[in-house]
Amino acid sequence: MLTLFEQIDKGTLWKIPGGIHPPECKTLSSHSAIARLAPADHYIIPVPQAGDAYSLTVDVGQNVLKGQALTHGEGFRYLPVHTPVSGKVIAIEERPSNHASGLPVLSCVIENDKQDTLVSSIHPRLDPSDVVKMDNEAILSRIQQAGIAGLGGAAFPTHIKLKPVSEIELLIINGVECEPFITSDDRLMQEHCDEIVSGITIIHQLLSPKRIVIAIEDNKPQASEQMRHALNRSTLPSDLAKVTVIPTLYPSGGEKQLIQILTGQEVPSGSIPAQLGILVQNVGTAYAIDQAVYCNMPLIERVVTLTGSHVGQAGNYWLPIGTPIDDLLGKTQYLGNDDDPLIIGGPMMGYMLPNRHAPVLKGTNCVLMPTQQEIAPERKEQPCIRCGECAVACPAQLLPQQLFWHAKAQEYDKAAGYNLRDCIECGCCSYVCPSDIPLVEYYRVAKSALKVEAEEKKQAELAKQRFDSRTLRLEEEKRAREEKAKQAANKRKAAMSNNDKDAVAEAMARIKAKKAATQTENVSDAPQDKVAAAIARAKAKKQTKTVEQTENSVPTQQEKVAAAVARAKAKKLAQSIAPVKEPATETPDPREEKVAAAIARAKAKKAQQTATNEEPGLTTQQEKVAAAIARAKAKKAAKAKESRNSDACDAAAPVLDAQPETISADEAKKAKIAAAVAKAKAKKRAQAQSADADSANAETSHTSALTAHCATDGSSADISLTPAQQKQAKIAAAVAKAKAKKLAQQSLTNQEHAPTEASIGPDSAPEDGVTLADAKSQKSATSEADEAQIASPAEIKKAKIAAAVAKAKAKKLTQESMLTNDQNKD
Amino acid sequence: MAFKLASSPHLNTSAQTKSVMLKVMLCAVPGVLAQCYFFGWGAIIQLMLAIAVAMAAEAAVLTSRKRQVWPTLSDNSAALTGLLIGVAVPALAPWWITTIGAIFAIVVVKHLYGGLGNNIFNPAMSAYVMLLISFPLQMTTWVAPTGAALNDVSLLSSLQIIFQGASSQEILAYRAGFDGVSMATPLDAIKTSLSTGLTIDEALTLPSFSDGFGVGWAWINVAYLLGGLMMLKLKVIRWHISIGILGSLFVCAGVGYLLSPDTHTGPLLHLFSGATMLAAFFIATDPVTAATSPRGRLIFGALIGVLVYVIRSFGGYPDAFAFAVLLANLCAPFIDYYVKPRAYGHRSSH
Structure with a gap:
């Protein structure tokens, strides 16, 4: 510059x-x-x-x-x-x-x-x-x-x-x-x-x-x-x-x-x-x-x-x-x-x-105000002879002649290509044109045509944008709808699978009941202590129900339910698991626990398969009751996770309650420890629940674990229940009911004392390896669930592997127990 | 308010197509006079004939095309075409040569392409080429370019020769020079001489070159140059095409002459023989068929110059302007497309 x-x-x-x-x-x-x-x-x-x-x-x-x-x-x-x-x-x-x-x-x-x-x-x-x-x-x-x-x-x-x-x-x-x-x-x-x-x-x-x-x-x-x-x-x-x-x-x-x-x-x-x-x-x-x-x-x-x-x-x-x-x-x-x-x-x-x-x-x-002489006379336009004078005269250095050809042919885009818009309309080209062509007029027409065209283009572009954004919006809405539908479907699916689980549990319960019903006629005598243990377990379950379910549930119903459970368990205990108790007691390693859990799962699966077929076969009151129990349990288990702290504690309660009936003097300590562990875990779980959204999966697995646990009880019952001890079991059930009530009150009033009370439960049945094993399996189920809940994916995998192993073992065990069952029969 | 609304500008130069054409014709007068001097009455008869036929053909075509006859006819473009054909044909060529040429130029080359402003090829040159190819004998027999010819062949006998035909003996007589040697155009003579093994220097000793440049032709070229300069002065034409032709022809001839003086004609002889000046100022400058931008016109002219030199030196025809102009006409749209001036406010033209 x-x-x-x-x-x-x-x-x-x-x-x-x-x-x-x-x-x-x-x-x-x-x-x-x-x-x-x-x-x-x-x-x-x-x-x-x-x-x-x-x-x-x-x-x-x-x-x-x-x-x-x-x-x-x-x-x-x-x-x-x-x-x-x-x-x-x-x-x-x-x-x-x-x-x-x-x-x-x-x-x-x-x-x-x-x-x-x-x-x-x-x-x-x-x-x-x-x-x-x-x-x-x-x-x-x-x-x-x-x-x-x-x-x-x-x-x-x-x-x-x-x-x-x-x-x-x-x-x-x-x-x-x-x-x-x-x-x-x-x-x-x-x-x-x-x-x-x-x-x-x-x-x-x-x-x-x-x-x-x-x-x-x-x-x-x-x-x-x-x-x-x-x-x-x-x-x-x-x-x-x-x-x-x-x-x-x-x-x-x-x-x-x-x-x-x-x-x-x-x-x-x-x-x-x-x-x-x-x-x-x-x-x-x-x-x-x-x-x-x-x-x-x-x-x-x-x-x-x-x-x-x-x-x-x-x-x-x-x-x-x-x-x-x-x-x-x-x-x-x-x-x-x-x-x-x-x-x-x-x-x-x-x-x-x-x-x-x-x-x-x-x-x-x-x-x-010119005379005719002062301005150009009106002349007829003659053909362009391409003399190029216009290009010489143009101060913008355009090619007016080319512009003219294209403007005349209405090829306005081509005229624009010759820089029509740089024309200042000074009129020099028209002035010098020997053919009297009104060049500037042509350019004005072309310019306004281009302007109109550009305006239309702009409008079209706007319309296109509007259309595009509308399409996009519609697509988004569609996607959002699909997403929503998918979510809903997932939710439904989740609900369905829960229901499935419910159904599974239901079915298993039904099977148990059926088997129990048939077995009661065949099997007559079994050791009383086992029956007692079973009663205790049944009580515990019953108690869980009373603690968490509505207060206004009918007592007679509860009684019946408890009785049925107790009966089932007692039978199972009496008959089948007795021979297995020794190894179980002697090898209380965590594997064993897992195995037990796995058995349960395997059985659950089996039950699921048969569930639909079995349904019409339900006839007896007992079966119905058993089914009701199972349903209630499954529901409760599913609900437990989503509930408050107290629910979590309640969820732990079965463990706590289950133990007192089964422990002997020397096992009492173990039970206490287990109870304490369970309680701690329950607390931890509650924290994890409120803290961690990711735990949703874990909750599910936990739920399944709980279901499995229920199944364990049920299945073990269905294997071992001796029909002959039904009456005894009923009595035991009555006792258990009373205890359960008491326990329920206690656990409601003071949860912290629950383990203590549980540990000093007066009616603790004589020790039994089987019941101990049961308790352990319960515990393991719970702990497994706990692990799953707080587990990272790697841990979950590990748990799955363990579960698979356990499943295999469980099968084996089932076979063995069947064998023993047969032997017992014999 | 019933007056007609005109669009700006409301001023116009007095320059109009008809005046432009008229000026071109007037500027051609010196050259035409020189031709008349050297070739006798025949030249002016051919000129008149060609103009008359061209205008008649134009009127006929306009009538058949249902156009207004007079406004177009009065633009003088047909007359100019006739003039150029008239000066291009040999002075004593038969009348039908000129007539065919003029009709072909107007009807075929001009109006079949859409009339004034739309023809691709230069009408006069297209007609010339057509005649040259169709009637080579008649188109190449020029009388001896001598002032004496004016006296030898009277107006009456010229008319007789042109319109009634002449015996071959008579033609021979008129074509003969003083010494009875048949006269070819200088470029023709050189070409023939070179083909018979003579050098340029030897060829220049022929009677056709008795004044050192080729009898008469140099003067005719000078006269056309004069007319061309008048056109430049009157701004009837711009200098680009003419200078392009003359410059490139001069350079090409100069290079050739320097490389091989014995077999190549010198640049000055190129410039002042044949149709060089006529073509450079009156034919190639036809705006309709030329490139339009100044730079494009320079290229257009240079292309003609190069083509003329190439055809004159290496081609089969002694003179080559008609071919060169037609070939350049073909290139004009191409040149125009690629040679656009940079418009105001634009960094580059593309």
């Missing part, structure tokens, strides 16, 4: 490609000073030039003062419009617009009271020192509230341009005015150079650019002279700002072209000069900024060149914005007819006005 500044200081100019030298015709209007016309009776202020979001602040019939804002709006892009005269709002309606289309727009019509009463906010000119003290926000606010739009013709809100995102290093003040006929900037520079420079100073204060270049074409020597003087008079440093005279060439005044001429740089396609650190402002805009900041004067009038040979008093005029064009014609001795064309702007880029009632706008710099 530094070398560039050096070159700017040196006055280096670059050449733009193309360009033309149309007849200037500026002398028609450039010789007289800017004048004023007699005020019009009505002024038409189109409202949409205010910007997007606005609301009208006046109503029909309301009196307004000169300079009063007609709109109110929010937002940075908002630009107010003001009434140029004092008077009355006589209509707010659609009026023909000053546009090539002439389409009606909402406008305020002000009736001029010719008093020119200023609105109070406009004040006498401030001292420059006051302005220097203003902060940027205040200045920008004044510029915005003054409704200043670029006066070069584009009418872009100036305050937006003056708040660039990037730093501005070079400020270019555009006084080129390259269009033929127009002299408004020329006259303004000659007559109001000091105000313009004052406006430039304000922009300098806002943006502090490193250089300011006022560019003027060499066909306006007086204007450049005046501007130089004004610069010298100003407070701007002399090495900062300068007037640069550039050669006359249309379209040097185009923003991009002017930048190229002064800096040699090109504004990248599709971006704005600010990207290069350059800002271009029109001289008229600089004047308006001065007025707004120094006097708070809104933009309500501008210099307009009225020219062409059809106007008697060609010249420049201060015209209030909103002045109807037809009003001008009467006051400047219009010589033409109604059907003679009026051109708004210059002959190169201006448009023909379709309706003469349209008003002067902020961007209206010229009204050209």
Whole structure:
């Protein structure tokens, strides 16, 4: 940038490609000073030039003062419009617009009271020192509230341009005015150079650019002279700002072209000069900024060149914005007819006005009233001879001819490929075309077609996005539904498997009962102590039930249940396991315990298989009762884990309760230890439950272990139950019931004392190896479950392996016990 | 408000197709006059005939295509085509040669492709090539290019020869020079000489080169060069194509001459003999069939120059502009596609 500044200081100019030298015709209007016309009776202020979001602040019939804002709006892009005269709002309606289309727009019509009463906010000119003290926000606010739009013709809100995102290093003040006929900037520079420079100073204060270049074409020597003087008079440093005279060439005044001429740089396609650190402002805009900041004067009038040979008093005029064009014609001795064309702007880029009632706008710099000789006669378009003059003339270095072919063939995408959007519509190509092809018109059509296409594409893209997101959403919903369904299914499955377990237990119980029923008839005598042990176990089970189940369960039922259990167990004990007791007692190793558990599991499996077949066979009361017990137990076991601490303790209770009946004096200690261990484990389990969500699996395995434990009892009963001792068992059951009740009360009142009480249970049956083994197996089942619950996957695996081994052993044991059973029978 | 709304710009240059064509024709006047001087009345008769036939053919085709006749006819493009055919055929060629050529150019080459602006090939050159291939004898018998010929063959006898045909003896008589030697064009003479084993230096001693360059032809080329410079001055044409042709021809001929002066014609002889200047300024610059961008036109011209040199030196025809121009016409869309100028604000053209 530094070398560039050096070159700017040196006055280096670059050449733009193309360009033309149309007849200037500026002398028609450039010789007289800017004048004023007699005020019009009505002024038409189109409202949409205010910007997007606005609301009208006046109503029909309301009196307004000169300079009063007609709109109110929010937002940075908002630009107010003001009434140029004092008077009355006589209509707010659609009026023909000053546009090539002439389409009606909402406008305020002000009736001029010719008093020119200023609105109070406009004040006498401030001292420059006051302005220097203003902060940027205040200045920008004044510029915005003054409704200043670029006066070069584009009418872009100036305050937006003056708040660039990037730093501005070079400020270019555009006084080129390259269009033929127009002299408004020329006259303004000659007559109001000091105000313009004052406006430039304000922009300098806002943006502090490193250089300011006022560019003027060499066909306006007086204007450049005046501007130089004004610069010298100003407070701007002399090495900062300068007037640069550039050669006359249309379209040097185009923003991009002017930048190229002064800096040699090109504004990248599709971006704005600010990207290069350059800002271009029109001289008229600089004047308006001065007025707004120094006097708070809104933009309500501008210099307009009225020219062409059809106007008697060609010249420049201060015209209030909103002045109807037809009003001008009467006051400047219009010589033409109604059907003679009026051109708004210059002959190169201006448009023909379709309706003469349209008003002067902020961007209206010229009204050209030409004779037929002054503008191109209407000629028929001839075939393109590909002479290429258009390409030579094009300042944007496009290939207008190719653009034309594609635009004419409506191959707009191909035209876009030839950089159609970089066309600035300067009209050079049309100007030089020997075939009189209205090239620019073709490009405009192509551009708007592309715009429409892009808009449609955008809409289609939006629609696609909407569709995609909808599809995605639906898919997600579907997935969520499936997930939910899966979860529900899993839950159901889990519930089902629980039920299965229940069913298994039920079935096993049924089988037990059946077998027991049949066996009672066959087997008659068995040792009493065994029966007692069985009773004890039954009691324990019964107690568990009473502890955890509802209090209002019917006592007789309980009795029956207990009796049945006790019976079953007693039979089992009496008959089958007696021969096995010796090894069991002698080898109380953990393996043995596991084996016992495994047996149970194996049996459970077997029972499951037979369960469905057996069901119809249930006949006796006992069977039903047994089944009920089993169900209750299974349910309880399943529930136990999910319950509170106390439940966990209760779950441990069977172990505790089971032991007292079976232990002898020397085994009492062992039992105690076991009980203590069980209790500890129960506590631990409870903790684990509340702490650990992962334990869900473990719980399940624990549950199964408990079920297995139940099965162990049941199955051992079904093997060993001697029918002959049914009566004894009943008696024992009664005893056991009583004990169980007592125990239940105790365990409820004081759980901690439970082991002690259990250990000193008065009716402790004589020691029996089998019962001990039983107890151990119970314990092992529990401990196994405990292990499973707190186990890591590895441990679970280990446990599974052990279980498998145990299963094998269990089978063997079953066979042996069957054998012994047979032997006993024999 | 009943006036018609025109789109901007509302200004236009006075330059129009018809004025462009007219200027081209006017700039061709010096060359045409030189041809008349050296080849007699026959040249101007052929010119008039070709223009008349071309315009008539244009009118006929326009009528049959149900187009407005006068607006198109008045664009002078048909007249220019006729002019170029007229100056390209030998001065005393039979009338039907010119007529066939002009009709072929307008009807087949121009209008069958869609009329002005849509033809791929240069109409005049296509017609010339067609005639050259179809009627080689008539197309290569040039009268001796001498100012005396103007006196020898009166206007009446020229008309008689062209329209009624002439006995072979008469033609022979007219084709003979002062010394009774049949006159070929200089390039023809060189080609024939080279093929008979003579060197360039020896060939240049032939009567055709009595003024060192080839009698008459050099002056004709100078006249066309003058016309070409006028066109450049009037901005009727841009310099790119012409300079491309002349530059590349000069370079190629120069290299060839430096490598083998005995068997290759010197660059100046290349530039100032045959149809070089006519083609470089009046034929190849036909915008319709040329490349459009300045750079593309330079390439287009250079391609013609190279082709001309190659065909002149190594091909079967003594002059080659018609072929070279047609071949370059074929390449023009290709050149245009790949040679696009970098548009404002774009870093590179692709």
